[in-house]
Structures are given as C-alpha cells and as structure tokens.
Amino acid sequence: MQTQLAPEFRGTPDGEAAEAILRRCVHCGFCTATCPTYQLLGDELDGPRGRIYLIKQVLEGTEPTRKTQTHLDRCLTCRNCESTCPSGVQYGRLVEIGRKVVDAKVDRPASEQRMRWMLREGMTSSLFGPALKLGQWVRPLLPGVLKDKVPARPPQAMHERSHRWPTRTHPRKVLMLLGCVQPSLAPNINSATARVLDACGIQTLVAEEVRCCGAVRAHLGDHDRALDEMRRNIDAWWPLVEGLAGASSVEAIVVNASGCGLMIKEYGDALSHDPAYADKARRISSVARDLSELLPDIVAALGPRVLARSKDSAGLPRLAYHPPCTLQHGQKLRGGVEASLASLGYEVSVASQESHLCCGSAGTYSVLQPHLSSALRDRKLQALSELRPEVVVSANIGCIQHLQTGTSTPVRHWVEVLDEALDR
Numbered sequence: 001m002q003t004q005l006a007p008e009f010r011g012t013p014d015g016e017a018a019e020a021i022l023r024r025c026v027h028c029g030f031c032t033a034t035c036p037t038y039q040l041l042g043d044e045l046d047g048p049r050g051r052i053y054l055i056k057q058v059l060e061g062t063e064p065t066r067k068t069q070t071h072l073d074r075c076l077t078c079r080n081c082e083s084t085c086p087s088g089v090q091y092g093r094l095v096e097i098g099r100k101v102v103d104a105k106v107d108r109p110a111s112e113q114r115m116r117w118m119l120r121e122g123m124t125s126s127l128f129g130p131a132l133k134l135g136q137w138v139r140p141l142l143p144g145v146l147k148d149k150v151p152a153r154p155p156q157a158m159h160e161r162s163h164r165w166p167t168r169t170h171p172r173k174v175l176m177l178l179g180c181v182q183p184s185l186a187p188n189i190n191s192a193t194a195r196v197l198d199a200c201g202i203q204t205l206v207a208e209e210v211r212c213c214g215a216v217r218a219h220l221g222d223h224d225r226a227l228d229e230m231r232r233n234i235d236a237w238w239p240l241v242e243g244l245a246g247a248s249s250v251e252a253i254v255v256n257a258s259g260c261g262l263m264i265k266e267y268g269d270a271l272s273h274d275p276a277y278a279d280k281a282r283r284i285s286s287v288a289r290d291l292s293e294l295l296p297d298i299v300a301a302l303g304p305r306v307l308a309r310s311k312d313s314a315g316l317p318r319l320a321y322h323p324p325c326t327l328q329h330g331q332k333l334r335g336g337v338e339a340s341l342a343s344l345g346y347e348v349s350v351a352s353q354e355s356h357l358c359c360g361s362a363g364t365y366s367v368l369q370p371h372l373s374s375a376l377r378d379r380k381l382q383a384l385s386e387l388r389p390e391v392v393v394s395a396n397i398g399c400i401q402h403l404q405t406g407t408s409t410p411v412r413h414w415v416e417v418l419d420e421a422l423d424r
Contacts, residue, residue: 001025001052006061013273014097015059021094022056024087025049031081031091036358036376037074045071048081048091055098064102072099074372076365077219078358079329092330093269096218103221112368119364120220124212124229129184148405149367151185162188166198173203174289175240175253177260180212182397189397192419193256193291199422200301202294205250209236213255215263218270219363227274230267234280241287253284256291256415258327258396259363264288265331290331291415292395295340302422303344309421310345316421319348320389321414322380322403324396325358337395337414344418348393351383361402377406385409393417 003022009015031048032038038047045054051071058064072095079092108116122128135142135150142150154162174197178190194204210233217226243249255261268282310316321338328334341348360366360376381403384392392407393414394400404411 001027001056003056004060006059009059009101014100018055018059018094018097021090022052022059024089025052026087028086030084030086031089034080034084034356036076036078036080036360037372039357040372040375041074043071046074048075051075051095051098052089052091055094055101058098058101058105064105066106069102069106069108072102074369076325076358076360076362076376078325078362080325080356080358083329083332083356099221100223115368116220116364119367120217120222120225123216123364124180126211128181132184149401151401151404154188158188162191164195165191166194166204168198168203170198170201170203172201173205173250175237175250176204176206177210177213177253177255177257177264178206179257179260179397180216182257185401186397186413188416189256189413192413192416193254196298196302196415196419196422197254197294199305200294200298202297204254205240207233207236207240209233213260213263214267214270215259215363218263227270230270230281231274231277233264234267234271234277234284237284238280241284250287252287252289252294254289254291254294256395256413257398258290258324258331258333259398261288261290262326262330290327290333290395292327292333292337292340295336298418299340299343302418306344306418306421316346317390317417318388319346319414319417320384320387320392321348321350322359322384322392322394322399323350323355324394324399325362327395328356337393341393341414341418344421346417349387349389351380351387353383354379355383359399359403361396361398363398366398366402373402374406377402381406391417 001022003019005015005019029049035047044050054068054071075095077092077095081091136153139147139150139152176193182189197204212229214226214229217229237253240250255264265285265288268285271277271281338348338350358376359380360373366373389409392403392409392411395414400411400413
C-alpha cells in the first residue's frame, strides 16, 4: 500500500514503523473474514482493512474524528487478522500506533476519560486486592454488570490451596510473573503453576518488585508510563536473568497469562529506541516463555502419575479448551496445550467452529465495549457447550474470568486441572 506520510510523522519512530507495515498490505481482504467485530457488525470500517485505511489517512494528514476513534476502539487487537494475512502485515503494532496518533488529536468524552483512568490506575494498584475483597463482601448488592467483574469468594478449601506454595529448592530455576490482577482474582493459578513445576524439579522464583507487565497502560494509551513499568520489571529481573551479584541464573521467565506473556515478548520492540534498555529488553524478551512451552518437560516428568490418575475410579474431567488469541495469534503457539493434555490422558476437545475467534475479553475491552464483548462471549460459549465439557480450560486470566460470567460450567486455567490430578 503506497503511503505518503504527513510532515509531522516523517522521520519519527512511529511514522517509519507504520509506513513499513502499511507497505506490506495488498488490500486482499482475507483479514476481514476472520475479524470478530466485522462478523458482528458487518461494517468495513470495523474490520482490519477498513481500520488500516483510516490509519493511513490520518498518517497522510487527514484530520481524525470521533468516528475514527470509535472504529479503532472497537478493535479487540486479537491479531486473528495477522494469522490470516498472507503478506505478514503487523496489524497489532499498526493499530496501536493509529490509536496513539488519533487519541492525541481527538478528545474523548469526560465519562470515557474517567473510566479509562480508573482502569489504568485501579488494575495496576496495590489497592486492587483489598478493593476486590470489599467487592466480594458486598457482591449481592452490586448491579449486574459490575457483579460480573467481581468473582464470588472461593470456598475455604480453595482459598487455602491458593496460598500453598512449594518450599523445595532445585538446580533448575525459573522466574514467574505473578501479574497485577491475577493474584487477587485467581491466586490458585500462580500457586498451581509453582506446584506443578516443583513436581517436575523446577523451582519457581518471584521478583516482588514486579506487578503489571505494562499491557494495561499500553493498551489504554498511557504509553510513557507503560514503558516505565517495563523498565522497572527489567531492572528487577536482570540480576536473576544474568546471574549477577552471586544470584543463580534462571533459565526462563515463565508467564501463565498469555496476554502478559505476549507483552513481555515484545519488550525488545517497545524499548528498541531506548539506548539504556534496548539490549536488556531484547534479552528479557528472548527468555520469556508461556507456561505451555514447558509442557514437553511437564509431560515427560509427570506423565505416569497423571495417566495413573486417569485410570482410577474418579478419572480425569472431560475438558474443552479455549485457546486465547494472545497465545494462538499473538505468540503463534497453537496446538501444544490440547495435544499435551491429551497425551496425559485427558479427553480434551477444541470447538470445531470458530476456535480461532476471540471470546471478547481482550483485556479491558469487556468493560469498555460491553455489548460487543458479551455477544462474542456468548458465541464462544455456545460453540464450547456443544462439546459437553465438565470443565472449560484456557490459558489467560482475562478469558477465564470473562467466559465464567456466562456459564455455570467451571472455567479454569489448564495448570489448575493438572495440579489437582497430581494431588490425588
């Protein structure tokens, strides 16, 4: 796609990056067929090709409007279009640049500004946990939309299990990102990860200074502070990644939320123009691993124990797996979770229809675009329900919480299910 950048964007990092991406687009429209919002709305401007044209026009000097902003806001940034694109267009990067440019030129209504500020500050705050506990106490009194975002208090046994962390040491060590909301919303995911890795002879370490990966602020337009969060995380991880000051070097930074994992794997790109952090950021990205990338080690070490569990009277639960967009389209990791769980003796299925489509969670999207988000959730759950699962499993906290609001079937992280099989 031929592009003539306006003078204000020529020679800038964002302008040059956007122009390179735009030049790869050949207008084919394959992306439109796999775009969730186009499927729902049927508007060309609510599909990748239409949004690409909008961004191109703005970068060439057309003044954006509130309508331009709205069409970009409706994008889930699921990157399904990237998996479909035959030309390798990096649409996710392009739409982030487009949003940044448009937001600088178009004022949002005050109500939107307040909501986006609350999400940025609230989700990344140390007060998120106490606020969630308060919300759980008064949950029956909350309106329906807000009640969906506040999970019920877990049973006492689950609460105790969520705080059971292994104490053994092992020669093999990994760092793990706890996340900003996961320790409060679903703490058992982190502790189950540590227990499963411990059973494999891998010790899990945590850098206490690290909370948010930076994705919340980055996707809500607070780019400078998102970069500051990335730098803080790099500083906290660096001694353990490089084995400095007598610390044992870790072999990977393991992330059990695929959205956060994708963000960390892109630190190298995000900080490529920062001379003080560019090399460190690339190094951190290179050692980041989604938890599913450790499944070959997990299967080799724990296969006999789990297979034995599958043969006892209780057996293993029948699973339906929802692959998060940030895993299958963002990190390009497909098939590993379901294949590994099947090799461990689980009956696991993936929806035959639309398994590539987004569930509608997409970080804060379910709050900012509730109607579109709910429609996509219900569409996803309908496809999964046809598999008649006892448990729906996924690999991202956002997908798990969002899907659970629409079904009585338990929705969990796959590592929690595996952890319970080892514990019996």
